[in-house]
Amino acid sequence: MTVKTQKVVLTETAETVLKRRYYIKDANGELVENWEKLARRVANAIAEPDRELPDFETLKDEFFQMIYHLDFLPNSPCLMNAGTDIGQLSACFVLPIEDTMEGIFAAIRNGALVHKTGGGTGYSFSRLRARNASVRSTQGVASGPLSFAAVFDAATETIKQGGKRRGANMGVLRVDHPDIMDFITAKQDQTKFNNFNFSVAITDAFMEALQAEKDYELIDPSNKKAVGSMNARYVFDTIVDLAWHNGEPGVLFIDAANKANPTPQLGEFEATNPCGEQWLLPFESCNLGSINLARFVKNGQIDYSRIEAITRIAVRFLDNVIDCNRYPIPEIEAMTMQTRKIGLGIMGMHDMLIQLGIPYGSEAGRMCAAEVMAFIRKIAEEKSIELAVTKGAFPAYNPEHNHYPARRNAALTSIQPTGTVSMIADCASGCEPYFSVVMVKHVMDGDRLLMVNRWFEKVAREENFYSDDLMARVADKGTVVGLPEIPAQWQEVFKTAQDITPADHIQMQAILQNNGVDSSISKTINLPNSATKDEVRLSYLMGYKLGCKGLTVYRDGSRDGQVLNTKSASDAQSGAQTATVGVSGQVVKQNLPDVMSAKRYRLKDKDQNNIYIIVCFDDNEKPMEVFAKFPYDNRIDLKDKSTMWTTLCRLVSLALRYDIPMEEIIKQLDRSAGHMLDLPSQMGKLLKSFMAGTQNGFSGTCPDCNGQLVYEEGCETCRSCGYSKCS
Incomplete structure (x- = not known):
């Protein structure tokens, strides 16, 4: 029986996101969809595998109703591609990299095909021989995992996912790989590997050595023999130091993940998808979807009957996606069909807690969230077992290896990033608090x-x-x-995110992980800018102890700049001073010392050209001089833009040295927002950050709309227009 559809009114932000990225356009670029048509397109396409079943028409309507009314939304590739010629509906892939030239470039090719259709890829570089290891076939030496990671990064740079999504990768290296220190420090230069998140696969053996203050063995991946050792404390402290500086590398607790591997007979986990919530075997893919918990509070109580109903429909929806999906390569289709993994998650968890009047960071908040997640997992398994009776269990199911009831899907739940999807639903992302x-x-x-x-x-x-x-x-x-x-x-x-203590963030992640999440969780442990390295260290240790399968920390403002010079003792004798009024009544230009502290910021103009801004500041962290550096100085077509920026920087520097009120400088710069020459407004935002004492700089600027970027779920996301590096 078809239910009469009550009209849904989306927010302005939701419509902006949908028009930019999701609605189908005709050959002239004109929109031919609205939200209702999109929901029907997706629902009809995903119901198609059940066309011969008696409940087909009802199923189409159930799928439509839950999407249209924002009770559940699938991942972006499904919303974009279902019912279109592309037809690739999964978000998450892990591709193997074999230790041969043929294997390496096959992985690059396969990754390109995945990115082209809107998916994100995870790679483990742990099978590759270490730098300077012998190569028998050529009598030469290996160049090491990092050199090939650079090739993967360059390939990704040339492909924009499906014309709508950026290429996104997770790069993983085991902590016992001989090149681990090169990998840990690889993103210290923030101009490199910008299409990758890097994470270190931490083993239990490493953590035991760390606790015992001992060395641990480095293993040659080609023969699995020990080839040396390193001090665990030194390696861990380096990870902590780099994570404190810019949030990378993250850590993945690989042994904890493999203990929960639902099909160990098929192999071990090596890597995750780009945001870390999906541990997948080589060539596996997973399609994701999230229940919007903001929609399930009624009269101050959680409406468990509606959650149950939507969970059952959502599991069938995600299982059907597997059958109507168009896979980028045959190997992915074959492996995905073997395990039939789905990733049913949540979003709007903070919205739910707010409506219940429960603080996110409280024990009551954690218990409530865990209860809801465990309930979703219970109902999801019941539905998967029911589907196994009517449609068959996942083909790799084997009672000798799989000590759980026969079900349709090897894995059922994860908590994924919902950046743009949660903007459509007008709720908080995933299990994150509002930023x-x-x-x-x-x-x-x-x-x-x-x-x-x-x-x-x-x-x-x-x-x-x-x-x-x-x-x-x-x-x-x-x-x-x-x-x-x-x-x-x-x-x-x-x-909000930065008001909540790191311990409360980690405890929320851990209690969800241990109460209803099969795979893993994409979540950011937000730290204030003032956080110490010890706090980062304790966050990692706490996450490991509580059973998390991975962890990402982000210290506010840490990813924006890089210190170029440290202040010298001679500054005190340099004559630096605040601008003053001279005896003639004229404002005196401030003299600058020979050595000043500086930070460098990388940003992009509207044409995606890199520009580097260097800001010098005095002892009180007040900006005093601004320079621009252009990698394209020799490009004739961009010479005018380079000249414009050089002139702008000189004028801003002059105004700063004459102590013109910064509010007035910013007001003039802001007036360029939305125009061709939009970069002055970004400089204005940087100056505002110094005024506010946050020094977040250009990390907070969206390259598409100049809105504020927030860092959550392992992604930089703009809550104004939907831009995201990985969703």
Whole structure:
């Protein structure tokens, strides 16, 4: 029986994202879809494998209703490609790299085919021989995993996923590989490997050596023999140091993952997808989808009956995706059909807790989240067992190896990034807390538009503490904490990602991992800019102890710049001073010392050309001089742009040295927002960050719309337009 469809009104941000990336366009680039047509396109395509079944028409309507009403949304490739000529519907792939030239370049080719159709790839470079190891076939020496990773990175750079998604990769190297130190430090230069997330596969043996303050063995991947040893503490401290500086490498606890491998007879896990939530065997793929928990609170209670109903429909939907998918290469199809893994996850978890009045970082918040996730997992398995009765268990199921009931899918749940998908649903991403409850969007002529979280606005109006002035102060402060107009109860409930302690982030990830998540979880452990390396170290150790299968930490503002010079003791004698008024009444230009501290920022213009901005600042962290460096200085077609930037930097530097109020400089720079020459507005945002003391710089600037980027779920994401490096 078809249910009458109640019209859904999407947010302006959702429509922007859909128009840019999801709605089908005709040959002239004109939109031919809206949200209802997209939902019907996807539902009809995914129901097709069951056309001969008696419930086919009902199934189509059930699929449509849950997508259209935002109760459940599949991953982006499914929304984009279902019912189209592309037809590739999975988000996650892991491709093997064999230790031969043929194997390496076959993996590059296979990765290119995956990226072309909208998927993300994980690679383990652990099978490749170490740098300078002998190569018998050529009597030469190997160049090592990192040199080939650079080739993979360059190949990805040339392919934009399906014309809609950036190429995204996860690069993994085992901690016992002889080249591990080169890998750990590879992204210290932030201009390299920009199409990769790097993670170290940490073994239990390494962690035991770390705890015992001992060395551990390095293993030659070609013969599995020990070829040396390293001090575990030194290696771990280096990982911590680099993660503190820019968030990479992450860590993957590979032995914990393999202990939970549902099909060990088929092989071991080596790598994950780009955001770390899907451990997959070589050539496996997985299609993902998320239940929007924001939609399942009724009268202050969790509506478990609706969650159960949607979980059952979602499992059947994701299982059908496997059958109607068009796989990039035959090997992926064969392996995926063997295990039939699905990744049913959640989004809007913070929305659910807010509606229940429960703080995210509280014990009550963790217990509530774990209870819901365990319930979803229980119902998902019941449905998978039911499907196994009618359609057959996954072909690799073997009671001798698989000590669980015969079911349709080898794995059922994970918690994945939902960056743009959660924007469509107007909810928090995955299991992450909101990054902010009031965001600033810069529009034409330097004006500010405040984007207030719907739950925060609702509570503020109901509790009579809403005002435009308060919303502006929340936006500028970046938190509700410490504002006396906001009742203490709601300060706790509306704490955002950086208000929540690292320990509370990790405990939330761990309790979800251990209560209903088969694979893994994509989540960022947010640290304040002031966090120490010891706090990063303790985060990793805590995550391992609590049973997480991987961990990503991000210290606020750490990915934006790189210190070029350290301050010298001679600065005190350099004559540096604040600009003053001279005896003639004229403002005196500040003299600058010979040595100043500086940070370098890499950004892109609208044509995706790299530009490097170097900002020099005084002892009080006040910007005093700005330079621009262009890798394309010799390109005649870009000479005018280079000249424009050089001139702009000179004028801004002059204004800074004459102590022109920074608000006035920023106001002028902001007026270029949205125009061809949009980079001045980005410089304005950098100066604002120095004024606010955050020094987040260009890491917070979206290359598509100049909006604010946030770092969550292992991705840089723009909550204004949907830009993301990996979703």
